[in-house]
Amino acid sequence: MEITGKVDGDRRAPSHLSRLCETCSRLDLSRLAWRQGSMVLPCPEVSLGTVDEVKSKETSCELCRLLADQLTEVTTKVGADDILQVKPRTYATLQTSPGDDKLLTVSYLCVEVVPVDFDGTYGPKLPPNFWITGKEQPPSPADFQPWNLMTLQACLDPVPTVGQFCEDIEGHSTSGEYLNFSGRLRTNEVNLRLPRRWLDLCHIAHGTSCNPTRTSKSVVGMRVVDVVNMTIVNAPPNCPYAALSYCWGSVQNFKCTTENYDLLSLPGGLATAPLPNTIRDAITVTLAMSLRYLWVDALCITQDDQDMVQSQIPLMDTIYSAAIVTIVAAGGDNSHSGLPGVQVGSRKIKTDIVRTGGLNVTRAPNAYYRLGVEDSVWRSRAWTMQEELFSNRKLIFTPERMVWTCRGDYWTEQEAREPSPRPERKALAPRVDGIETKLPDTLSFSTYETLVQAYSRRQMGYLSDSLNAFAGIERHLFTAAGYQVIWGLPQMWFTRCLAWRTRYETDQHHEKQVLSSHDGTTHSVGFPSWSWSAWQRIPNTDTFVTDPDLPDDKNLLIFYECSKGGCERRIDEQSNESLIQPWSPKSTSVEAVDTIPPPWVEGPQAISLSPECLSRSWDVSSGLLKFWTSAAIVYLRRRECYRTNTPWTYEVLNQNATRISLRINVQSTRHMDWPGKSDLQTQSLDVSPESDRSVLAFEAIVIGREKGTNYHCAALFALLVEWVDGIAYRRGLFTVEEAAWMQLERSWMLVTLG
Incomplete structure (x- = not known):
């Protein structure tokens, strides 16, 4: 005898003969849902017929009716000759009894729609930016691949209920039914x-x-x-x-x-x-x-x-x-x-329940495996x-x-x-x-990087909360251990964190952060451009990431944070190695420890702090950094490209219009006044107003150095900056070989970065 019916509340389904078609009555779904052996066993597939065949039997078959109802709710185009098939999706393997080496593999039953044109080839859908804009994209293997219509969950007979579990104070510990991950019945109102x-x-x-x-x-x-x-x-x-x-x-x-x-x-x-x-x-x-x-x-x-x-x-x-x-x-x-x-x-x-092939099945939630x-x-x-x-x-x-x-x-x-x-x-x-969901006890740069990337995918109603909503994470990871976090950048990795970048064009926001001083007064301070917290996020994307290769020459440049009161304090990048997992580059550097600074370091590195600053307690950050560094004029050439995430690509040129770097990332150039012509009057550049190319001069300042390895030369990380009232503001980041930087007309200067 087969059972079908609908269940309301914790009452059992009434028993009566199922109305099943010939195809569904021959199904043995139990061998798919609960299989003896490990989860690496091949997963068989069972055909239910074409979409038209299933729809034609919905009045005479409970299972076909269940599938036909779901077909009316989906927005994906379904062909009449597309095939419906049942395929198990494993989510657990367990021992059948204590000390027993026999395994039971538990699976959900996924009902898939197999397009009639499916040729058995699985592959990712080609991204839109693979094709030229305006051209019709040819079919991708993913266009004809099976997709999940609905998911069924196996249930024991009789079907257990939530109410029974809540009442069975001790029974769950002895009842064998709970070994098999059975589905169970519930009501529209949760059982509190x-x-x-x-x-x-x-x-x-x-x-x-x-x-x-x-x-x-x-x-x-x-x-x-x-x-x-x-x-x-x-x-x-x-x-x-x-x-x-x-x-x-x-x-x-x-x-x-x-x-x-x-x-x-x-x-x-x-x-x-x-x-x-x-x-x-x-x-x-x-x-x-x-x-x-x-x-x-x-x-x-x-x-x-x-x-x-x-x-x-x-x-x-x-x-x-x-x-x-x-x-x-x-x-x-x-x-x-x-x-x-x-x-x-x-x-x-x-709560539809259908019994077929010796097994009760019911609908599983859409996100059944999550x-x-x-x-x-x-x-x-x-x-x-x-x-x-x-x-x-x-x-x-x-x-x-x-x-x-x-x-x-x-x-x-x-x-x-x-x-x-x-x-x-x-x-x-x-x-x-x-x-x-449990943070490690030992800090690591990769943990911090992963957290910032995940945080950057999230939406925010008020950009003034860019750091507030991250403050608990900062406190747990760093502040509680005695380390400072400066506008979202941990002090022990400050140089590396300054080299953050984004894969997408995004603009700087101009919100303010409320900071409290020691005397209890509050101050509204604008987010500094050098912090990722000052830039608008792109939802569902890794807006802020770090380069695979990062500055690893610590303390080559010395950064100072400026207070609202006009004092500076050095940002100490030394760390307690017993608490912090040391970071190391992927490749072993040719150099051991540099005792002689590179030739582009052409002047002082430290700033003399006044006795007043040394004796005064720190009040509130102004968002400004000061540091000595190498600066040069570079030319940024913009070209149109056919991508969905950014409409432009960039190249860095020197004063002779020679390309010196392609490893460049610019946050946004929409706010910049790109000229129709440039100071670079050379035949190698097409900068007419009708062209898809344009050149803009920038001042670049070095913020870090990546040591050379056996495989590549030393490289410099530099910011493209705009100057406003003597303060530089970050507009982009690029990486250039150290030898190429030496060919530029450089100057050694004290920079205030806001």
């Missing part, structure tokens, strides 16, 4: 007993490895929401609390201010407040988890109190790492979106990166499901994958933009 069940299970299965690494006592002046008395209170010492991570969005948000704080801090003060849905739902979930306190930025930080804002913003690493769990609102784009499934009618789940947040607005925001990174446990609400992820594992609402009495399998470690 499940988060608490997961929290208890995390304590049991993972011990202390997922516990907070800090406490509320670590944050001076921290406030929390008392969800029992619905009021804002000062956080009791070492109080267990949940934290909320969400997107404010562009809507009107209720927040704590100096005007309403007295009212909100009274018992019941929040009960009648117009709280947005996301915050109200988070309060409901916190209560359901038997936690009394909740931290929400909009309520626990007085938003118009600049002193409190400035003191709390750098502590996001502590606030989220001290939370028992972080509730993540990944199901909407603003604070009014709510947590899907908490309120009645806030989500709708399709956490389901990769394409969410929440994951795209800059502020949420450090919130995700520092949270030890996360309870994630997506439009399709509720997910638990911690340092030890991750569990999902629709799948029985919680721990059972079997040898520990390797947890599917969640990652943040390719970064492990």
